[in-house]
Amino acid sequence: MTSPSPSIMTAVTVLDTLVRTGMRHVLVSPGSRSAPLTYAIGALVDAGVLEAHVRIDERVAAFTALGIARASGAPVGLVTTSGTAVGECLPAVMEAYHSGAPLAVLSADRPAHLQGTGANQTTDQSALLGHHVRAFASLENYTAADDDPQNTAFHRALAALTGRDPESWGQPSDQAIGPVHLNIAFDTPLTPHEADAQILQRWAQSLREGVATTAPPHPRHLDFTAESWLRSNDLPAGSHRTVVVAGDGAGALAQQFAQKLGLPLLAEPSSNARFSPVAVPAYRHILAGELGQQIERAVIFGHTTLSRPVAALLANKGVERAIYEPSPPPWHQPGALDYPVLESLRQLADFAGKGGKTDQGQPWLHAWVQAGAALQETLRQKVADYRTNGTYDAEVDPRVPGFSLALRAWEACLEDDAVLLLGSSNLIRDLDLVAPAAARSPQVFANRGLAGIDGTIATASGISLALNTKVRVLCGDLTFLHDLGALNIGPLERTPDVEILVLDDRGGGIFATLEHGQLGRTQQFGATVQRFFTTPHSANLEELASAWGKNGISLEVVHP
Missing domain, CATH: 3.40.50.1220 (TPP-binding domain)
Structure with a gap:
């Protein structure tokens, strides 16, 4: 009888542990070296153990995984092949580190005997995500046997994902939850033979029967008083x-x-x-x-x-x-x-x-409340005048269109019970000024760990997939353009329910509200600020969005 393939068994062992730790979603980007993980994931999907989402762009996949992790609070897997694919995950991993999202990067790698030989798509991936992960484990021919020296690093990664003490699994950790990097070396053969196929099927079915459908609770330091x-x-x-x-x-x-x-x-x-x-x-x-x-x-x-x-x-x-x-x-x-x-x-x-x-x-x-109410009434009156007349004094109140759109997004989410995701641009600051202090408010997300504009649409997609609900995105034009690849969702994938409201001011309007805005009005620095900070564009956002076909994502562009 043919022996099980070491690569397939390594994939099975790693995924088995992650599922038992609470992972219910995994993002997969296509690649050959990561095939053992992909075939094992396919078996788990067939058995109904977890849900997989495919994105061809690893950066988009990573931010989608981030959205699911933030919305669900449970570990989410992210599978990539070797080489540059791993590097594409870094922006989302950095955000996950600073926002405490349990993201597990499962990067495929060449085995040790191919490292440093010039083998195709091979580089040192051990420190690729650097200090932006809470733990790192390098695994090859991993069996989880008691005497396997790789166990310690793997268990520390699991602890960082779940907030557990690696030395005492039932106790909370004194470290923050966050992303981990599991770099898994696979040697050929990378595809399952007949015996592997039988093992995958039996394993997935047994896992379905052996784990709960919901993630186990994670111990945390809490103020019990x-x-x-x-x-x-x-x-x-x-x-x-x-x-x-x-x-x-x-x-x-x-x-x-x-x-x-x-x-x-x-x-x-x-x-x-x-x-x-x-x-x-x-x-x-x-x-x-x-x-x-x-x-x-x-x-x-x-x-x-x-x-x-x-x-x-x-x-x-x-x-x-x-x-x-x-x-x-x-x-x-x-x-x-x-x-x-x-x-x-x-x-x-x-x-x-x-x-x-x-x-x-x-x-x-x-x-304080009286002063705030008076200021808000003034701002709301400006919005009401703008909505009635369609005009505003751009020199005195340049953010009135932003106030109007931000308030509209907030109110719409209250009406249809949608989640609100805010991009890291002027609009989140506009909403901060005009949003009411009322008895009800929408559930709001924002990537404020590092406050980057990248990955906003993909994050919204992940939140929608995790919560099975509509997500309304409020963002600027550069934030939208930065994440166009997130609109590429294949016809075999479960689509999110996302509505994007974009204020298209033809560039990086936020810089006008910073010190650069004043310099931009001077003769010496005006051209520099316009080109290097404002970065004007001529893109037709509606046409760009429609080119991606049916993906569960709608777009409305507002021009001030």
Whole structure:
């Protein structure tokens, strides 16, 4: 009887472990060296164990996997062949590292005896993703036997994917969850022979019967006293002029904390905390004014990256600051911050105190909410005038069309219960100013780990596939153009439900809002800013989108 192929058995062993660890989705890009993984994945798909998604562009595949991982919270596989294919994954891996997404890159490689020989499509892949993965394992002829020396590295990678302690699997890790790189060397034969085919079928069927359909829960460091404190009548004795800053991914806890203490909540759109009477609209403008100068303390939830006024606040050593982190964060290293990291909501409350009074004797929260409401009413009136008349003063209020489109996207998501994905351009900042602080808000995602514009459409596709829901994307024209390849979804694939709203201002309009905008109006630097920063284009976005055929993605372009 023919012996099982080592490459096929290695693929089976690796995938078996990942599925048992919670992986239910995998992205596959075509390649020959990765064939053992692909055939094994095909068997799992046939048995209904996992769902595979095929993308011909590895960068698109990686961001699609990122979207699924972020939406589901479970490990997602990403299969590539060797060589440049692995490098294409780097941008999404970098975002996954800083946003804490459990992405498992399964890169195929040549065996050790071909390394350094000039063999086709062969390079040193061991450090290709560098410091942007939480763990790396190099595997060849892997059997998972107790005496296999490769076990240690593989188990550390599994721990990094799931938030477990590699030395004590039932305990949470003291490291952040994030992407891992499994570099798997395959020697020929790369295709299954008859015995392999039988093994694949039996294995996939046994795995279907042996694992649950849902991913197992992952142990995390949690503040187990948070819920009891929120339900209690306990309030801190002191009062301070404190603001609660909710960055990306802060969640409802930030809202509950601020509301209980009566503190103004400065919530970014992707914080998913902006649904409270204590949330302050247009807070960026207030920070720059008199009330902003009276802040004594600031407490932080989530990853704050969006606003320069917030960044200035958190860098102000005259303001006492603390950050709430009940589990290891992906966005900074321990000891890197110059203010305390607190794991208990009760401790954070003692630090923050109740809201005090302003210099004018007004209740602290009331002053902020009142100022925010007044600013938002002014902005909304400008939007209403623009929608009625179709005109605006571009010199005085250049962002009015952006305000209008951002508010429209927010309102549309409330109407049809779609998820909102925000590109990293002017529009997310426009929405930050005009989005209401209401009882309901859409679920919002944004790639704020590194805040790049790349991979936005692919990420939206992944979120839609993971949640089986509509995703509405709000982005600028350069963000759209940067990810055109994500529109290429083959006819054999399950299509996402994605609607893209693009504000086409014919280039990188965000730079006009930065220091470059002022320089762009000077004779010396005007041409430099226009060419190298604004980067105007002449693309017809609608025609580009229609060229990809039916893919579950629709596009509406708005020209200011």
